[in-house]
Amino acid sequence: MTRRIVRTACQLAVLTTFSFVIIFFLDNRFRVLPYALHNVMPAHHAGLVVTDMTVTTCSRVNLFTSCKLDANEWHRIEKDLYLGSGWVSSAFVHVKRKKEEELLPNEKIVVDVKVGRIDPSNGQTGDGRDQWESRPAGLWLKRSEKRHSRGSKAVTAVDILFGADAVDPRPGWDTVGTPLLLDTSGEVQEAQLSVRRGNPPTPPKAVPRIRDNGKFKIMQLADIHLSTGTGLCRDAEPPDLNGGKCEADPRTLEFVARLLDDEKPDLVILSGDQVNGETAPDAQSAIFKYAELFVKRKIPYASIFGNHDDEGSLPRAQQMALIETLPYSLSEAGPEDIDGIGNYYVEVLSRGGSRHSALTIYLLDTHAYSPDEHTFKGYDWLKKSQIDWFRQTAQGLKKAHEGYTHIHMDLAFIHIPLPEFTDSTLPRKGRWREGVTAPGFNSGFKDALVDEGVVLVGCGHDHANEYCSLASNEAGNPALWMCYAGGAGLGGYGGYEGYHRRIRFFDIDMNEARISTYKRVEYGDTEKKIDEQIIVDGGKARPLQT
Template identity: 60%
Template sequence: MTRRIVRTTIQLGVLTLIILLLVFFLDNRFNVLPEALHNALPTHQAGLVLVDITVATCSTLNILSSCKLDGSKWHRVEKDLYLSRGWLTHAFVHIERKREAELTEKDRIILDIRVGSLDPVTSENNQGAEKWESRPGGIWLKRTSKHRESDNANAITAVDVLFGTDAVEARPGWELAQQPLILPNSGPENQEAYLSVRRGPPAAVHKPTLHVNKDGKFKILQVADLHLSTGPGICRDPEPPLHNGGKCDADPRTLAFVKSVLDSEKPDLVVLSGDQVNGETSPDAQSAVFKFAHLFIERRIPYAAIFGNHDDEGSLSREALMQLTHSLPYSLSENGPTNLDGVGNYYIEVLARGTSSHSALTLYLLDTHGYSPDERQFRGYDWLKKNQIDWFKTTSKELKESPSHKSYTHHHMDMAFIHIPLPEYRLIDDIVTSTGSQPENPTAPGFNSGFRDALVEQGVLAVSCGHDHVNDYCSLSKSAEGKPELWMCYAGGSGFGGYGGYNGYHRRLRVFEFDMNEARIVTWKRIEFGETEKELDKTIIVESGRVVAA
């Protein structure tokens, strides 16, 4: 009898497990499909206002529960509030929205949203205030009892979800809730879900035109390998190990470092040279992107980004990341020609001082992709493709012949930025010790597609990369006759979410200062700890428009 009971119990347990697995893998009501998770961005249509909001929670243990509500009424924000980390529980924000032109006297539009465990009237000790309505997740809504034209300006028109105790909102006109959503069994630690709301129509996004300053100078700050996460992240190889009592949250410390350099150097442009997002720790890459963008936007500093091998390993594809980054204020990031390999092959023109329309400096940014497509023959990392190099050469030639370039009467200068180093970084002709050090071997592609030669052919003076976090040198590439042709630099890693453990390595950033009066380029680095105000390894790499030995 006992054996029969045990056998029956085991059979029921196996059957239950099979049912759970079938539900988990086959019923898309319980989770976001992987493709949707990696490619979806919040969609908000103009001319719509929100009339209601709710949270739908579902469980794989209850086959009758669903995380999808009636699609004819509700629009789902495609972000699992548990970041798809909850094997049994999932939840999604749903909004009901209507076109303003279709609103009737019976419709009630949302004027305010709060998150908390208490009724805002009680918590604010304002008993005479208008009634707040409760919704799941600790959401409280204030809605008009009767639609009035005057309410439209204050109406909530869009809702999104961001994650992490350090989440920030980078979009103009958006406001982030102060408290996270209240969920059963909570969410991942330090990755709680926060509502963000927008009032009125989308705000204008400022895209500045770059000019050389009145003194003839232009300064670029290269930020490499931030490795930001969803939430504060975990420090890898912090230095010194016991700084701040040994407590180290990766992203707050990284961003504090970048902020301090922005405020001291006051660059005219920031170039983000890849691996801004640490994909494996970013189940919501949007939250990671907003953290770095917010720094530049609040300081009104233009910035431009390319991607590394880790950016698209999180929740967003390269295309979606570029779409998101491009949409933000002060971002000069571009998708580039869609017929080229990669995402983010583009150039930026810096015009001469004042209101001039003449180009003084051209910056080329190219996508070096990720991992080798032919691991058997060429192990390691991918390479710039022929169509990218052909595009670069054609574009460079056309720009040189354009009136904007020909009309510039001083030395026009060109520079390039990539993420993964070129194979020639391994074939170092000359490392000048004053420019930095090489603690690790360059992890360049095994296949050489010839981009270094194309750069020299088109007169580009310097190229700078990231990827190898603790290499921070510039090397001089020469011709067969020993003539200086191209400076190849590393920025050095800046983020505590990426590795840095090579004998006391301090995170750092690289500065390039262009003096258009002298046609000179000077470069130096700023470090995170120690002599933080020092211009480390300051070196002249271009003089009178020509590459020179340091």
């Protein structure tokens, strides 16, 4: 009987291991790591302080090891420190938390965290009350009795980010700076602790507003394709820059930062593929990298998703839930009863203290891949529920916009281009370098935009296309400018005719209801405004000027 039990246990162990290997390969084939199945955002609760932390490591093939501790005492942060890539090992950070008012008189709280091989207290003098304590993976804690913490803010929450370039834009949060000491295979798997001290207040929602001179500038940032970690460059131009050494994300973010400082936009529209899902096993780390640029400069930003954003660790809904909480983010999930995540609008208020809208910016989710590949190959399309929502919303806002004393204008942004972008007979300015990968099915969104008076729609998706083309209404009059932004990220492809990454701007003058647009490049003539043109004047689409 005993032999039978042992033999059965061994068979189960082998079966479990074999099953995991099969699942691992299938998941990679479909670009979903096992880690993604368990990745949820860490829970943070106001009024709690961290009293202890540790790291557990367990084996995937040994059923007698476990990465779980007593759930009544420990909270596990559900991020595998190996990002699901370890063939044998998994590891997790656990924290003990307690309400401040429930702390016992001599109970200790964590007031500082470091990572390293050497005791941080070496060479330091002190009374011994708050010496550093060692934990696995090179983790060191400084714990003090609350009454002896000498005014230090207690650690109130802990999170895990990944990559050598990890940053945390949330108020009160800071990365420790040194990755946990684990047996990982590369920079992407560098697990970094981020800790929050105190309970910083939630920053107020940003309110975009026309400047006192009547001007407003939008940066459209398309296809930055950020990874977990520094990322690999694709089709970098020139290929021999810095001896051919190129880290995609640092170079992309440096480019964006330079133009943020040069152009000083009032609003940034992220029009999809911010995250390169296939190279972002932790999407949160990628999102935080671009958000940090805007938070640091106090620039409002609004985002929609592309076809690559959710191919990694987090689906659209979880990504948007995270983005909504970040400072200066105007992003919203949108109504639950229509298709997609990220159908919403942003109102830009008139100058001064006015509560009237001067600009309305509609943002819609163009989804990803065709749901009917047999009939319509390629990419998905805007659904009837979205178009109905847009029409109803636009018509409902018209009365409210009547209070604005100047000409109100409506703009829209999507990721995947409309089928009308494929019309080569339309007047256009800018380069058409690659095939337009619009949906095979035309659901009629362009007609809805024209009917509701939207004067321009911007998109991304096809990185090396950077033209604006002009569509007309039924009477044959100029009605809608359709503009590609051009891809900005070195982590996405760019291999068409020596393509230099670029960013599009829309310079808006509400005094004249005029919109000008231009692009600036990452390398080459970096100071020049490329293809500058006026596309809207007097609140109406202006014919192409040659």
